[in-house]
Amino acid sequence: MEKIILKPFTVEMITPVYLAWFHDPDVCKYTENFESVWDINDGICWLNAAQARGDKVFGIFTGTGKHIGNCAIDNMDKKNSHAGMSFLIGNKDYWGRGIAVMAGAQLMRIGFETFCLNKMWIGTLITNFGMIRVAAKLGLLCYSILPQEKYSDGEFVDVVRLSMCRTEYMSRLKETNIDA
Ligand SMILES: CC(C)(COP(=O)(O)OP(=O)(O)OC[C@H]1O[C@@H](n2cnc3c(N)ncnc32)[C@H](O)[C@@H]1OP(=O)(O)O)[C@@H](O)C(=O)NCCC(=O)NCCS
Numbered sequence: 484m485e486k487i488i489l490k491p492f493t494v495e496m497i498t499p500v501y502l503a504w505f506h507d508p509d510v511c512k513y514t515e516n517f518e519s520v521w522d523i524n525d526g527i528c529w530l531n532a533a534q535a536r537g538d539k540v541f542g543i544f545t546g547t548g549k550h551i552g553n554c555a556i557d558n559m560d561k562k563n564s565h566a567g568m569s570f571l572i573g574n575k576d577y578w579g580r581g582i583a584v585m586a587g588a589q590l591m592r593i594g595f596e597t598f599c600l601n602k603m604w605i606g607t608l609i610t611n612f613g614m615i616r617v618a619a620k621l622g623l624l625c626y627s628i629l630p631q632e633k634y635s636d637g638e639f640v641d642v643v644r645l646s647m648c649r650t651e652y653m654s655r656l657k658e659t660n661i662d663a
Pocket residue numbers: 509510511512513514569570571572573577578579580581582583584585606607608611612613614616617620
């Protein structure tokens with residue numbers, strides 16, 4: 484299994500390789516990211532806006548130091564103690580190799596253990612089977628449907644939001660520690 488490292492996202496990570504992910508229709512198919520980060524200036528604006536909103540954005544790196552994607556804790560609702568998680572594995576050579584699941588496990592550790600959140604969730608188009616499978620593998624099994632929430636590929640598509648609450652995270656953690 485590939486080792487990954489999450490590093491807090493910095494301007495230096497906005498390289499031509501990184502920008503190419505936002506010009507790749509396959510990578511952006513189920514997101515609103517296509518051509519949203521056109522060049523380095525867009526990248527800097529995006530990063531500033533994300534940081535101002537309080538998003539915690541990370542670059543995903545391989546053990547050998549290759550930047551292969553991003554992930555984030557976003558939509559932070561401090562009052563109600565929940566936040567979303569998002570993923571973009573921009574380097575398609577790394578799809579299907581467990582990267583998003585490993586990154587998600589690290590985000591959940593940060594969200595539940597460092598920020599003491601009460602709930603974490605992933606929202607995605609109902610057609611994004613890969614993302615839904617990742618959420619299921621992370622144990623985010625409680626779901627709600629937002630009917631026809633996004634206009635995508637010429638039609639309105641449902642969004643599914645999958646979540647886990649802190650109590651469940653903590654009891655899973657306890658089980659894992661007992662097994663170890
Ligand atoms: C969706 C995405 C995050 C999945 O990342 P990944 O690192 O390839 O996922 P993983 O390797 O951790 O896969 C976990 C499981 O999902 C399955 N899976 C991954 N992509 C899949 C796909 N496109 N279709 C069906 N299953 C898929 C894997 O086979 C694996 O299941 P298994 O262990 O039972 O075989 C990645 O493809 C991506 O970044 N896509 C573009 C951006 C995007 O759609 N982000 C989500 C926006 S909400």
